[in-house]
Amino acid sequence: MIGAGDMSLRQRKTGAAFVARVSGLLIFCLLLASTPFVLAEPPVVLPPGNSGSSNAAQPDIVISNSAVPEIVSPPADTNLPSAAMLNDQTGTNGFNASLAMARYLENSRQPEKAEPVLVGLLAENVPDSIQKTALLELGAAVRQENDLPRAQSIYAQYLERWPNDVKVPEILLRQGEIFRQMGLNDLALGKFYSVMTSALALKNDQLAYYQSLVLQTQVEIADTHYLMGRFADAADFYSRLLQTGNPALNRPQIQFRLVRSLAIIGRNNEAAGQAQDFIARFPDADQVPEVRYYLAEALKAVGRNNEALQQVLLCLQGQKIKTQNDPEVWAYWQQRVGNEIANQLYQEGDFVKALQVYISLEQLDSSPGWQVPVDYQMGMTYEKLLQPQKAVDAYNQILARETEVGTNATPGLKAVFDMARWRVGFINWQTNAEAVDHSLAESATVAGNSTNKQALNNE
Secondary structure: OOOHHHHHHHHHHHHHHHHHHHHHHHHHHHHHHOOOOOOOOOOOOOOOOOOOOOOOOOOOOOOOOOOOOOOOOOOOOOOOOOHHHHHHHHOHHHHHHHHHHHHHHHHOOOHHHHHHHHHHHHOOOOOHHHHHHHHHHHHHHHHHOOOHHHHHHHHHHHHHHOOOOOOHHHHHHHHHHHHHHOOOHHHHHHHHHHHHHHHHHOOOOOHHHHHHHHHHHHHHHHHHHHHOOOHHHHHHHHHHHHHHOOOOOOHHHHHHHHHHHHHHOOOHHHHHHHHHHHHHHOOOOOOHHHHHHHHHHHHHHOOOHHHHHHHHHHHHOOOHHHHOOOHHHHHHHHHHHHHHHHHHHHHOOOHHHHHHHHHHHHOOOOOHHHHHHHHHHHHHHHHHOOOHHHHHHHHHHHHOOHHHHHHHOOHHHHHHHHHHHHHHHHHHHHHHHHHHHHHHHHHHHHHHHHHHHHHHHHO
């Protein structure tokens, strides 16, 4: 049987433990509340480019699909209290703590856990400032879950409830990005243009914030035009962005996309100028081999063949150290620029320049799959230059690798081996025929001279 003294002692210990737990909880909440929890203003996040595209045959622009602001995550804590417990204990501080926990879950890629916290918070009788932030965070969490129609609905609800809020331009920007993710590019453009209008209409002291939003929106508009195949419009927007000279702009990416757009629509003089400027400004950029390709094509198109050839050779002689980051992309553009320009020169009858490029191309890759077709083109070029022996040497070099390839030869390689064998036979026959013709011509000349001499003697 427990005595009254023991009961009193146990009650005192239990009460002290409860007070300690509540005190610790209050300290945690007060520390969280010491910094106001407002939605972070997103930095200017420019969409990355296509250097590392998985489709090496034609790297394309990769558009950023996330406008969720970068928020510093709180330290990982496996003993975080529940949102309901925090709200019950500390009021406004508890609401802020719930927002902090939801952000933490979002930033740790757990949006499915953040969502119920935010939904529960919105169900509470909380101030407007808390409701706004919670609704924005809910939209971001749902978007992370890739439920894009629902995310649009959440942002639309925000705009309907607070149409004059300072966050309206940011919401419109997010809606535009989501529409583009959904493939609704025209609707995306409408939202992006609304960002520009709303940012100008609102009176606010956060000028730098709105300037960054406008800059990001201009980039999004240009990229959207590009994705829609409106390359002339995209080029105009990229040009305007570069003219602003804004230090926050990712100039290498924007200028690279401008070069690509100008090349696609055939504005060759402008493409060449922008490409030369890009290479001069950013000689170590990953996009340099592709830019050299556009530069060579543009120079070739306007008849500046010598300059085009120089760019091709510079591309083919690219330093190996530059290929370490993405060797496949570099190799692709080196082979493409060399092959296309060399073939164009060959078709135009400029065999000397074509041969220069083929010789450099052969050195890019030692595999039979690459060298055999290039050697065949070299043999054909030597024939055009009336150097049959060098042509035969090139074809024999091809045939010497037939055993190396063996049964692994592709149908294409087998065809090249057969054509090389036929060319060798044809050149040998042609050489013999020419020798016979020459011998007959000499015999005829000798016979003619003898006849003439005999005729003179008879006279």
